[in-house]
Amino acid sequence: MSAAPQKAKAGAEKIDVTVSAVVPLNELVTRFEFKAKDGRDLPTFSAGAHTVVQMNDQGRTRLNPYSIMSDPADTSHYAISVRRDDEGRGGSLFMHRNVKVGDEMTITFPVNLFSLDLRARKQVFIAGGIGITPFMAMIAQMERLGGQWELHYSVRTEALGTYVQELSYKHPGKVHVYYDDQSQAIALEDLLDGQPLGTNVYVCGPKGMIDWVHATASAAGWPDANVHSEEFTKPQPGKPFQVRLCKSDKVIDVGEHESLLEAIERSGVEAPFLCRGGACGQCETDVVSFDGDFIHRDHWLDDDQHANGSKIMPCVSRFVGKSLELDR
Amino acid sequence: MIADAEGAEAILELAAQDPDLMTKSHIIFIPKGTNYTQALRDLKPAQFYEGPSYEAAVQRIRHVLAEAKMGLQVYLTGTEGLMGQAQNEAMQAGIPHSAIQTEHRGSVARRMQCVHCKGITEDVITDPFVCSHCGLNLFVRDHYSRRLAAYQGVCIDAEDPGNVPEPQELYT
Ligand code: FES
Numbered sequence: 001m002s003a004a005p006q007k008a009k010a011g012a013e014k015i016d017v018t019v020s021a022v023v024p025l026n027e028l029v030t031r032f033e034f035k036a037k038d039g040r041d042l043p044t045f046s047a048g049a050h051t052v053v054q055m056n057d058q059g060r061t062r063l064n065p066y067s068i069m070s071d072p073a074d075t076s077h078y079a080i081s082v083r084r085d086d087e088g089r090g091g092s093l094f095m096h097r098n099v100k101v102g103d104e105m106t107i108t109f110p111v112n113l114f115s116l117d118l119r120a121r122k123q124v125f126i127a128g129g130i131g132i133t134p135f136m137a138m139i140a141q142m143e144r145l146g147g148q149w150e151l152h153y154s155v156r157t158e159a160l161g162t163y164v165q166e167l168s169y170k171h172p173g174k175v176h177v178y179y180d181d182q183s184q185a186i187a188l189e190d191l192l193d194g195q196p197l198g199t200n201v202y203v204c205g206p207k208g209m210i211d212w213v214h215a216t217a218s219a220a221g222w223p224d225a226n227v228h229s230e231e232f233t234k235p236q237p238g239k240p241f242q243v244r245l246c247k248s249d250k251v252i253d254v255g256e257h258e259s260l261l262e263a264i265e266r267s268g269v270e271a272p273f274l275c276r277g278g279a280c281g282q283c284e285t286d287v288v289s290f291d292g293d294f295i296h297r298d299h300w301l302d303d304d305q306h307a308n309g310s311k312i313m314p315c316v317s318r319f320v321g322k323s324l325e326l327d328r
Numbered sequence: 329m330i331a332d333a334e335g336a337e338a339i340l341e342l343a344a345q346d347p348d349l350m351t352k353s354h355i356i357f358i359p360k361g362t363n364y365t366q367a368l369r370d371l372k373p374a375q376f377y378e379g380p381s382y383e384a385a386v387q388r389i390r391h392v393l394a395e396a397k398m399g400l401q402v403y404l405t406g407t408e409g410l411m412g413q414a415q416n417e418a419m420q421a422g423i424p425h426s427a428i429q430t431e432h433r434g435s436v437a438r439r440m441q442c443v444h445c446k447g448i449t450e451d452v453i454t455d456p457f458v459c460s461h462c463g464l465n466l467f468v469r470d471h472y473s474r475r476l477a478a479y480q481g482v483c484i485d486a487e488d489p490g491n492v493p494e495p496q497e498l499y500t
Pocket of ligand 1 (some may be wrong): 273
């Protein structure tokens with residue numbers, strides 16, 4: 001299933017929800033559950049989908065994507081798990097500090113950029129840290145379908161092993177946990193070796209882990225189409241810069257701690273997005289003219305496009321230089 | 329590696345480029361009247377099987393695919409009919425179509441399905457041709473079904489029975 005959106009529209013369709021549960025899981029990770037404000041079922045989604053949560057942080061809008069980890073068969077609620085990032089831009093801190101049961105929030109319709117290939121004879125899931133979340137939903141779906149799967153889950157310490165106990169208890173034999181602090185590592189080559197034809201592997205975790213899985217699988221002769229990954233880049237802070245939006249005839253300033261997309265939205269200009277993590281392609285914007293250098297951080301444009309400066313993905317990428325004009 | 333007829337030449341060329349390849353290769357070959365068998369055997373592949381026809385070889389192909397592990401590379405060479413049918417088996421075993429290598433060699437004959445009786449006529453080299461099952465005069469369409477590994481043949485004289493153009497050889 002391709003997640004290619006048919007038409008670029010401003011933002012994504014929204015759902016009004018109420019926070020129905022806030023469950024701290026360990027020192028860093030808390031689970032949040034949402035129910036529809038009108039009490040009905042939420043839209044159906046497939047395992048691997050994410051939603052963008054809108055936070056109103058003292059007049060500032062923050063929009064962060066999170067994988068939906070709850071069982072796709074149960075649309076009475078959605079659950080996400082948020083890892084607190086003390087160095088991040090504040091979205092996860094806001095969730096941890098400010099969001100309480102009963103709060104009203106807005107989230108976007110789920111979009112799936114990381115879906116299961118259900119034709120696969122077997123699914124192998126590889127998770128690092130908070131990258132476990134999409135697999136929680138995938139495992140629920142595979143269990144229901146009765147499909148073959150196994151999980152290899154690498155965590156820092158036992159105390160930080162989010163959902164390790166629940167997973168190991170429910171699925172002994174299928175769940176393999178590796179603790180960094182005990183110098184345990186996923187033996188990837190062995191694990192890939194001998195998998196039946198038609199196996200698909202999925203990886204979600206830090207960038208290094210994703211690259212490692214792609215490189216190792218391809219060296220072992222796995223077709224690219226059988227290796228799936230999801231990586232949301234977080235927008236990084238950077239030097240403030242100025243942009244002219246040609247269509248809207250506006251000049252805007254992008255602050256140190258906001259993304260170009262956020263600055264465009266703040267100025268009242270509607271801009272399309274789905275993932276806000278450089279992965280979906282929806283926010284792609286044409287560059288009209290520029291004098292300076294781009295800092296491209298997306299996984300969407302190809303190397304040529306990055307080099308020639310014809311396009312930018314404003315959800316994650318920035319610019320340094322004299323002037324930048326966008327077709328927006 | 330699955331080959332029929334002149335597809336053997338493609339394998340011989342590959343082996344000449346990279347002799348090590350053969351130590352890991354399993355060749356399934358359908359001669360179709362050619363005599364490449366000894367040359368292929370001389371390459372000393374890890375396994376060699378010769379089948380009298382695709383139908384006879386297909387059980388073997390299925391068995392090999394069912395036992396195969398990820399990392400298996402599939403190389404198909406020879407006629408369109410062979411490549412199409414073997415590709416189907418490989419895809420059903422879970423190899424994405426984009427990861428299957430094919431090289432067409434030898435006859436340009438098409439494997440045709442009659443849209444009227446659904447019968448398959450192998451090795452069609454003229455257009456129009458006569459369906460080997462229902463006897464209708466069919467013309468060769470470029471419409472290809474990956475699932476059937478066959479092109480579509482449609483009755484050419486339905487409105488005016490007997491008005492059939494002179495058969496032309498395909499691709500000439
Ligand atoms: S919003 Fe998905 S790539 Fe920018």
